[in-house]
Amino acid sequence: MTREHAELEELIKRLLADPEHRDNPLSFALGQLWHQYRELLNRMERITRVSDVYQSLARQREQTLAERFDKQLRQLEKVARISDRYQGMMRELNLALKEASTHDPLTTLANRRPLIERMKAEVERSTRLQHTFCVAMLDIDHFKQVNDQHGHEVGDSVLIETARVMEAEVREYDLCGRWGGEEFLILLPETELATASTIVERVRDSIRRMTLRLGTETLAITISAGLAEHRVEESYSATLNRADAALLEAKRAGRDRAHLAS
Numbered sequence: 001m002t003r004e005h006a007e008l009e010e011l012i013k014r015l016l017a018d019p020e021h022r023d024n025p026l027s028f029a030l031g032q033l034w035h036q037y038r039e040l041l042n043r044m045e046r047i048t049r050v051s052d053v054y055q056s057l058a059r060q061r062e063q064t065l066a067e068r069f070d071k072q073l074r075q076l077e078k079v080a081r082i083s084d085r086y087q088g089m090m091r092e093l094n095l096a097l098k099e100a101s102t103h104d105p106l107t108t109l110a111n112r113r114p115l116i117e118r119m120k121a122e123v124e125r126s127t128r129l130q131h132t133f134c135v136a137m138l139d140i141d142h143f144k145q146v147n148d149q150h151g152h153e154v155g156d157s158v159l160i161e162t163a164r165v166m167e168a169e170v171r172e173y174d175l176c177g178r179w180g181g182e183e184f185l186i187l188l189p190e191t192e193l194a195t196a197s198t199i200v201e202r203v204r205d206s207i208r209r210m211t212l213r214l215g216t217e218t219l220a221i222t223i224s225a226g227l228a229e230h231r232v233e234e235s236y237s238a239t240l241n242r243a244d245a246a247l248l249e250a251k252r253a254g255r256d257r258a259h260l261a262s
């Protein structure tokens with residue numbers, strides 16, 4: 001309320017209360033007007049108060065809603081982060097499981113499972129396309145002596161290094177794997193016996209030239225191998241058995257050599 005307004009109200013109140021103006025014909029009408037004006041003012045004040053309370057309640061409600069929304073959003077973000085992390089862990093675990101079921105943990109070469117699958121696939125492919133393939137079984141000579149004389153850890157290092165050299169010597173589409181113990185298998189797709197023999201000789205030569213240092217000594221490793229070319233309509237296991245028999249012949253003939261299966 002302005003100062004002039006307050007002064008005007010004060011003047012009206014004084015005039016209405018003054019006994020001197022009691023008989024003035026305007027005094028009654030002014031009194032009624034003053035009364036209505038005061039009532040109107042009171043109602044407006046009540047409405048303003050109610051509106052203020054309502055606005056403040058609405059503000060509070062808005063605030064609590066916003067806070068609740070923020071809290072739920074933060075919880076959702078947390079759940080999403082946990083779920084992302086969980087999914088990442090599951091993916092890694094899956095990969096690790098797949099790796100463990102298809103690879104030898106020591107040498108990281110393929111284990112029997114993928115080797116057998118690839119041999120089966122090659123049998124199918126060779127039947128369909130009339131292409132041949134070869135299987136080479138390779139075995140470290142006198143490996144028991146390496147373990148006995150130098151210990152199991154050195155034996156493990158020999159296996160790891162042999163696998164590394166073997167893998168480095170074969171072509172990208174060949175498959176090297178650990179068949180078990182000190183025995184390895186190389187699958188050579190689209191390869192005839194003569195070419196496969198050259199590749200196996202190259203592998204054997206590289207392994208012979210491997211330098212495995214043991215203090216001042218160097219450990220020399222030799223490999224025997226048996227090689228078989230897949231025959232039309234032969235199962236993968238029959239080819240494998242012929243390669244194995246050729247390996248046995250190579251061992252019997254004095255080791256450090258490769259024999260071709262008949």
Ligand SMILES: Nc1nc2c(ncn2[C@@H]2O[C@H](COP(=O)(O)OP(=O)(O)OP(=O)(O)O)[C@@H](O)[C@H]2O)c(=O)[nH]1
Nearest residue numbers: 139140141142143144145147152155156181182251
């Ligand atoms: N260090 C180590 N040794 C292994 C592993 N797997 C198998 N061996 C050993 O490999 C040796 C194989 O011995 P044998 O089957 O007698 O073969 P070898 O001594 O190589 O004899 P030939 O094959 O006839 O030349 C055994 O002593 C096994 O304990 C392995 O993962 N690590």
